[in-house]
Amino acid sequence: MTAVSVRVPAKVNLQLGVGPIRDDGYHDLVNVFHAVSLFDEVTAGDAPSLEVSVQAAPYSRVDVGGVPVDGGNLAAKAAGLVAARLGVEPRVAIRIRKAIPVAGGMAGGSADAAAALVACARLWDDRDNPALTRDDLVELGAELGSDVPFAVLGGTAVGVGRGERLTPALTRGTFHWVFATADGGLSTPAVYAECDRIRAAQGEAAAQPVVSEALMTALATGDAKGLGAALANDLQAAALSLRPSLGRVLDAGLDLGAAGALVSGSGPTCAFLAETEEDAGELAEALDGTGVARQILRAQGPVPGAAVV
Numbered sequence: 531m532t533a534v535s536v537r538v539p540a541k542v543n544l545q546l547g548v549g550p551i552r553d554d555g556y557h558d559l560v561n562v563f564h565a566v567s568l569f570d571e572v573t574a575g576d577a578p579s580l581e582v583s584v585q586a587a588p589y590s591r592v593d594v595g596g597v598p599v600d601g602g603n604l605a606a607k608a609a610g611l612v613a614a615r616l617g618v619e620p621r622v623a624i625r626i627r628k629a630i631p632v633a634g635g636m637a638g639g640s641a642d643a644a645a646a647l648v649a650c651a652r653l654w655d656d657r658d659n660p661a662l663t664r665d666d667l668v669e670l671g672a673e674l675g676s677d678v679p680f681a682v683l684g685g686t687a688v689g690v691g692r693g694e695r696l697t698p699a700l701t702r703g704t705f706h707w708v709f710a711t712a713d714g715g716l717s718t719p720a721v722y723a724e725c726d727r728i729r730a731a732q733g734e735a736a737a738q739p740v741v742s743e744a745l746m747t748a749l750a751t752g753d754a755k756g757l758g759a760a761l762a763n764d765l766q767a768a769a770l771s772l773r774p775s776l777g778r779v780l781d782a783g784l785d786l787g788a789a790g791a792l793v794s795g796s797g798p799t800c801a802f803l804a805e806t807e808e809d810a811g812e813l814a815e816a817l818d819g820t821g822v823a824r825q826i827l828r829a830q831g832p833v834p835g836a837a838v839v
């Protein structure tokens with residue numbers, strides 16, 4: 531085999547509960563991940579040495595300007611990890627086609643790393659007697675970043691610890707989403723730091739987060755209205771503090787009848803939940819008309835994680 535392509539989804543955090551900062555600089559999280567049908571495609575092909583190239587996917591308006599095209603790309607690090615584990619040289623060209631917003635709070639970089647893990651394992655491992663299982667790839671993913679294991683698995687899952695220790699969540703049916711992207715990204719460490727700063731300024735000690743029962747019930751019963759009401763993101767105030775214009779985006783979606791709205795992860799993408807597919811179509815069109823966002827995207831979830839195409 532000389533090339534393998536893997537499709538990998540974006541995520542939105544249905545609940546992002548942020549606990550106190552730990553000694554290692556990370557925060558203890560309760561992170562309910564939900565994979566949505568907005569996909570990057572990563573192709574790993576035989577090459578004389580490790581190369582990375584990045585392009586916007588066909589028909590996508592993603593700005594790929596800020597994405598590293600050297601060993602600093604998380605997908606290249608993923609290839610290096612798989613090669614080291616299998617005892618081969620990482621002689622591979624990684625070609626990334628992006629539809630997930632860059633630095634948008636939808637874990638696009640983590641998704642590309644997860645896709646590269648799966649693609650390189652397929653390229654180099656023995657298919658009849660594989661040395662690496664999907665669980666091994668999930669474990670390798672945790673070395674690359676807190677959100678990488680989830681991008682390997684997909685679906686809907688509760689992450690604890692840094693967010694990397696995952697338990698699948700019970701869901702019913704399909705949820706319909708509208709995403710509003712923004713010009714320019716937000717740095718995840720900067721948003722966490724702003725969250726700490728706001729808490730310190732308010733004299734507020736962060737409690738250990740707990741999973742929302744209302745959210746889990748809404749997921750298990752396919753109750754979009756209940757899910758919309760239970761969406762919660764402890765990083766939202768920090769993202770709004772760094773990018774106040776996001777407040778107008780969230781308000782616009784709620785005024786137009788979204789069942790729920792929140793900043794996705796560390797932002798700046800805003801996520802809106804609709805009650806039905808038809809509502810999502812109407813909401814997307816109306817939001818587009820307001821001009822508050824760079825681009826309006828529709829997606830549904832949950833969808834599976836990184837998979838060979």
Ligand code: C5P
Pocket residue numbers: 555556557558559674675676677691692693718719720722
């Ligand atoms: O794990 P990852 O490299 O994706 O994390 C990016 C940054 O997000 C970390 O450097 C840290 O600033 C912040 N983070 C955190 N607590 C977590 C996960 C991420 O503070 N649980």
